[in-house]
Amino acid sequence: MTGMTVPHHVKVGPITIGNDLPFVLISGPCQIESRDHALFMADALARIAGQAGVPFIFKSSFDKANRTSVSGQRGVGIDAGLAILAEVKATLGCPVLTDVHDAGQVEAAAQAVDILQIPAFLCRQTDLLLAAGRTGAVINVKKGQFMAPWDMAAVAQKVASTGNDRILLTERGASFGYNTLVSDMRALPVMGETGYPVTFDATHSVQQPGGLGSASGGQREFAPVLARSAVAAGVAAIFAEAHQDPDNAPSDGPVMLPLDWVAPMLAKLKAIDAVVKG
Template identity: 90%
Template sequence: MSKHVSIGPVTIGNDLPFVLISGPCQIESRDHVMRMAENLSDAAAEAGVPFIFKSSFDKANRTSVSGQRGVGIDAGLAILAEVKAQFGCPVLTDVHEAGQVEAAAEAVDILQIPAFLCRQTDLLLAAGRTGAVINVKKGQFLAPWDMAAVAQKVASTGNERILLTERGASFGYNTLVSDMRSLPVMAQTGYPVVFDATHSVQQPGGLGSASGGQREFAPVLARSAVAAGVAAIFAEAHDDPDLAPSDGPVMLPIEWVGPMLNKLKAIDAAVKR
C-alpha cells in the first residue's frame, strides 16, 4: 500500500500527482537563493505542480579539496528558513553528520541523506528522531531492494515520514546508469519514490577535479521516471549553470523547467488516470 507523506501544503505519494523538488545545488548567496526560489515556485505554480525548494548549506562530498562547499550551516539554515516563510513552500537540505540534524530540522521540512551516506546508521537514526521528513538517496553502489533495510533504520525511530530517491547506479568509471526497474522495486516498500533526474546524468569525477555530466538527458530520464509512476522528480536548476560552483554540468537552466513540467504533467496524468 502506498504511503502518503504530508509536508505543509504538499502531499507526496506514488499514486498522487507528482511533485517537483528543485533549486540550486548549493546556497551561493541569500539573493541568489531567493531569486531562484521565486522563479521556480512561479514555474511550478504556472504548470500546476506542487513544489519543494531544495538547496544545500554544505556540499561535503566534493571531488576535490578545492571544490566550493557552500555558505555553512548557520547562514544557510537562516536563508532556507526565509525561503519557507516568504514562499510558503516546503524546504529540503542535505545533512552530513548527526550533529547537524536538530538545527536543520528546526529550519527546514525535509532532511536529505546524501547517497554516499545512505548506510550511515547513526546519521539515519538521528535524522529520524527529529520527526522531520527524511529523504534518503540510494547509494550508487546499492541495489534498489537494499533500500528497504535503509528505510527500516529510519522507521525504527517511530518516524515513517520517509522518501526514497533513485539517482543512478555506478556503471564503470565516471559513469552512472538509471535502471527504471528500481523505481517500482523501491515503491514496494510503500514509501514515496523520488527520481533525481539531474544527478542521474552526472559523470562523477569526470572532469578530473570536478564532476561532469550531460544535462541534456535529464529531461529525458525525468519523462521516463514519470511514466514509471514516481511520486516526485528531483531536478536541480540554476540561472547560469555553466558558472555554478558545483554540479553545473547537470543542473537545468531555469528556462527549461516550465516546458519540462508541462510535458511531465501530461505523462503523469495519463499514467495515474
C-alpha cells in the same frame, strides 16, 4: 507502480506526496550561493511550478561535503545556510529541503527546514539515519550508487525504527564503470514496493562523477529524457536541480537545468503523469 504495496502518503506543509498522487517537483540550485540568489531561485521556480500546476519543494544545500577536489566550493555553511532556508520558507511558504551530513547537524536543520536529505554516499550510516528519524522531520534518503534498490527497504527500516514513517526514497543512478552512472528504471517500482514515496533525481542521474578531473561532469540534456521515463514509471516526485546560469555555477553546473528548460519539461511530465495515474 507494478507490484507495489498500498502506497504510503507523506505530508509536508501543504503538499501530500505519494506514488499514486500527482508528482511533486523538488528543485533549486545545488548549493546555497548567497541569500539573494537562493531567494531569487526559489521565487523563480515557485512561479514556474505554480503556473504548471505542480506542487513545489525548494532544495539547496548549505554544505557540499562530498566534493571531487579539496578546492571545490562547498557553500555558505550551516549557520548562514539554515537562516537563508528558513527565510525562503517564511517568504514563499513552500516546503524546503536540505542535506545533512552528520548526526550533529540534524537538530538544527530540522528546526529550519521541512525535509532532511541523506546524501547517497551516507545512506547506510546508521547513526545519521537514526538521528534524522528522531527529529520527526520528513527524511529523504538518496540511494547510494553502490546500492541495489531492494536494499533500500532495510535503510528505510532504520529510519522507521525511530517511530518516524515520514520517509522518501530517491533513485539517482548506479555506478557503471568509471565516471559514469546509469539509471535502471526497474529500481523505481522495486523501491516503491516499500510503500514509501519514490523520487527520481533526474539531474544527478546524468552526472559523470569526477569526469572533469577535479570536478564532476555531466550531460544535462538527458535529464528531461530520464525524468519523462521516471514519471512514466509512476514516481511520486521529480528531483531536478536548476540554475539561471548553470555553466558558471560553483557545483554540479554540468547537470543543472537552465531555468528556461523547467516549464517545458513540467508540461510534458504533467501530461505523462496524468495518463499513468489517471
